[in-house]
Amino acid sequence: MIDAYEDPGEPDCRGGARYLWWLVTRQAGRSALGSLISAVWMVLLAAAPYLLSRAVDEGLAPGDPAALVAWTGALAVVHVFNAWLSIMRHRTMTRVRMDALFRTIKVLVGQSARLGAALPRRIGAGEVVTIGVGDVQTISVALTVIGPGFGAIVAYLTVAVLLVSVSVPIAVTVLLGMPAIAVLVGPLLGRLQGAETEYRERQGVLTARIADLAGGLRVLNGLGGKDLVADAFHRDSQRLRAQGYRVGAVTSWVQALGLGLPTLFLAVVTWLAAQGVITVGELVSVYGYVAVLVRPVAFFVEFVYMASRGVVAARRVVGFLRLEPMTDTGTRDAPAEPSVLHDPESGVRVAPGRLTALAGASPADTTAVVDRLGRYTPSTATWGAVPLTEIALPQIRQRILVADHEADLFADTLRELISGSADRDEPAIAQAVRTAVAEDIVRALPDGLDSPIDAQGRNLSGGQRQRVRLVRALLADPEVLLAIEPTSALDAHTEARVAERLHAERQGRTTLVTTTSPLVLDRADTVHFLVDGKVTATGTHRELLDEEPAYRALVARDEDAEEIVK
Numbered sequence: 146m147i148d149a150y151e152d153p154g155e156p157d158c159r160g161g162a163r164y165l166w167w168l169v170t171r172q173a174g175r176s177a178l179g180s181l182i183s184a185v186w187m188v189l190l191a192a193a194p195y196l197l198s199r200a201v202d203e204g205l206a207p208g209d210p211a212a213l214v215a216w217t218g219a220l221a222v223v224h225v226f227n228a229w230l231s232i233m234r235h236r237t238m239t240r241v242r243m244d245a246l247f248r249t250i251k252v253l254v255g256q257s258a259r260l261g262a263a264l265p266r267r268i269g270a271g272e273v274v275t276i277g278v279g280d281v282q283t284i285s286v287a288l289t290v291i292g293p294g295f296g297a298i299v300a301y302l303t304v305a306v307l308l309v310s311v312s313v314p315i316a317v318t319v320l321l322g323m324p325a326i327a328v329l330v331g332p333l334l335g336r337l338q339g340a341e342t343e344y345r346e347r348q349g350v351l352t353a354r355i356a357d358l359a360g361g362l363r364v365l366n367g368l369g370g371k372d373l374v375a376d377a378f379h380r381d382s383q384r385l386r387a388q389g390y391r392v393g394a395v396t397s398w399v400q401a402l403g404l405g406l407p408t409l410f411l412a413v414v415t416w417l418a419a420q421g422v423i424t425v426g427e428l429v430s431v432y433g434y435v436a437v438l439v440r441p442v443a444f445f446v447e448f449v450y451m452a453s454r455g456v457v458a459a460r461r462v463v464g465f466l467r468l469e470p471m472t473d474t475g476t477r478d479a480p481a482e483p484s485v486l487h488d489p490e491s492g493v494r495v496a497p498g499r500l501t502a503l504a505g506a507s508p509a510d511t512t513a514v515v516d517r518l519g520r521y522t523p524s525t526a527t528w529g530a531v532p533l534t535e536i537a538l539p540q541i542r543q544r545i546l547v548a549d550h551e552a553d554l555f556a557d558t559l560r561e562l563i564s565g566s567a568d569r570d571e572p573a574i575a576q577a578v579r580t581a582v583a584e585d586i587v588r589a590l591p592d593g594l595d596s597p598i599d600a601q602g603r604n605l606s607g608g609q610r611q612r613v614r615l616v617r618a619l620l621a622d623p624e625v626l627l628a629i630e631p632t633s634a635l636d637a638h639t640e641a642r643v644a645e646r647l648h649a650e651r652q653g654r655t656t657l658v659t660t661t662s663p664l665v666l667d668r669a670d671t672v673h674f675l676v677d678g679k680v681t682a683t684g685t686h687r688e689l690l691d692e693e694p695a696y697r698a699l700v701a702r703d704e705d706a707e708e709i710v711k
Contacts, residue, residue: 153251161459179237183296186230196220246285280458287455294448297441473538484529492680505675511659519547546623550630554602560594580650581615607634625655644668
């Protein structure tokens with residue numbers, strides 16, 4: 146089984162079926178052993194009717210006790226050996242399943258790390274959760290049926306050969322039975338793939354909505370939008386449930402046919418055998434052979450069913466693995482001196498050494514500007530006279546920091562969380578904590594800066610998490626800081642102090658914030674007012690209040706909200 150530190154290999158991303166086959170070939174020996182054990186196990190199941198028929202014809206019918214004991218002993222030995230094979234089959238296929246599970250998880254984690262900051266811009270969080278939990282499990286279970294599926298085919302052909310010695314018509318009937326079952330079940334499997342694909346897509350959308358609700362419930366409640374979002378979530382969940390019923394309807398038919406058709410097949414073959422001139426022992430063996438076939442046929446139907454589901458899940462995994470991070474083709478150096486950041490698409494200009502604010506009714510518009518200026522999405526943005534796309538990406542990451550208000554917080558002590566990989570001295574930490582008005586957070590924790598913080602800051606409030614993120618950004622001390630809604634979760638009193646201290650702390654360095662808070666906007670040197678992603682007015686906060694009615698209405702809405710908080 147794959148080691149925790151072993152290279153999982155290069156996955157085949159040409160399709161779902163090819164990815165499943167790659168998982169099989171990565172553990173070819175174990176998969177072959179599982180198939181061999183399963184084949185022997187199922188063939189020996191068919192040996193039981195043969196041994197029983199010999200005991201009847203050669204021992205019981207002629208009254209030969211020695212022959213009866215010999216054949217009965219052989220039957221007991223076969224059953225004991227087959228029980229051991231069954232255990233080994235289960236162990237081997239469990240290892241196959243676990244290897245596929247951990248190998249897929251490793252390639253997904255590796256891909257997530259490769260995408261880096263581009264990950265949330267390429268795929269939703271709900272989709273990642275659905276792939277990482279549901280689809281990975283489905284793929285691993287699909288590989289579990291490889292051994293029994295192969296064994297079912299071998300056992301089926303073996304029984305057909307054994308039946309030739311009893312009756313050629315019966316043997317032909319048995320050989321034609323499997324294709325007939327495949328013809329009946331095949332169309333249902335095609336429908337199942339379509340229904341399962343749509344169900345997985347709806348599930349990903351709903352999971353993403355749950356994640357968004359969990360992160361913004363307090364904000365929604367404050368804005369009075371909780372009921373509206375709850376109604377939308379209810380509609381989506383009802384659609385998902387209806388799609389689940391459609392998947393269940395097709396699945397129930399597949400499973401019913403998988404159990405019912407072999408039983409019907411057993412009745413037909415047994416009736417044909419009874420019409421011919423065969424001995425009692427041969428009749429018993431025919432019934433036994435066909436009764437044994439019920440299990441291989443059921444295994445075969447299950448194999449096809451699980452493989453079909455596995456292909457659907459593997460397609461989603463392959464889709465994730467095909468995502469590419471933003472390519473770095475830049476070879477030029479960044480400007481040696483502080484320079485203007487310009488986004489031609491929106492018209493935003495960020496002057497060096499000043500605090501600039503972006504205000505817009507749509508947070509998505511202002512965030513898109515930051516993504517372009519931080520070079521997280523393709524754009525025509527420039528830094529000085531140099532297009533950002535032509536500058537080496539490591540230089541941009543070293544000098545321009547995008548501080549997202551929903552950035553991840555990893556489990557660690559508060560000191561390590563805000564310092565990152567660099568060693569920060571106490572005065573620098575104290576200054577960043579003071580600027581973000583986070584002194585009360587440090588005082589409230591039992592061990593101060595050395596207190597443990599849970600993953601995503603779950604032991605902190607929303608406002609505390611936001612200030613911790615701001616401390617981390619300030620402590621990085623970037624030449625250019627692009628902060629997305631850095632104070633949106635703070636009360637008015639705390640927000641006013643953060644705005645005042647941020648302006649003083651970043652004096653002489655380039656800073657851009659996205660906000661609609663009048664407390665922050667009033668501290669900005671320049672405010673760009675965006676409508677539909679374009680700059681429609683630029684000036685100071687007070688100038689825009691006097692000259693732009695739309696800006697005044699936008700800011701007045703936030704002022705009213707702050708008065709309510711007070």
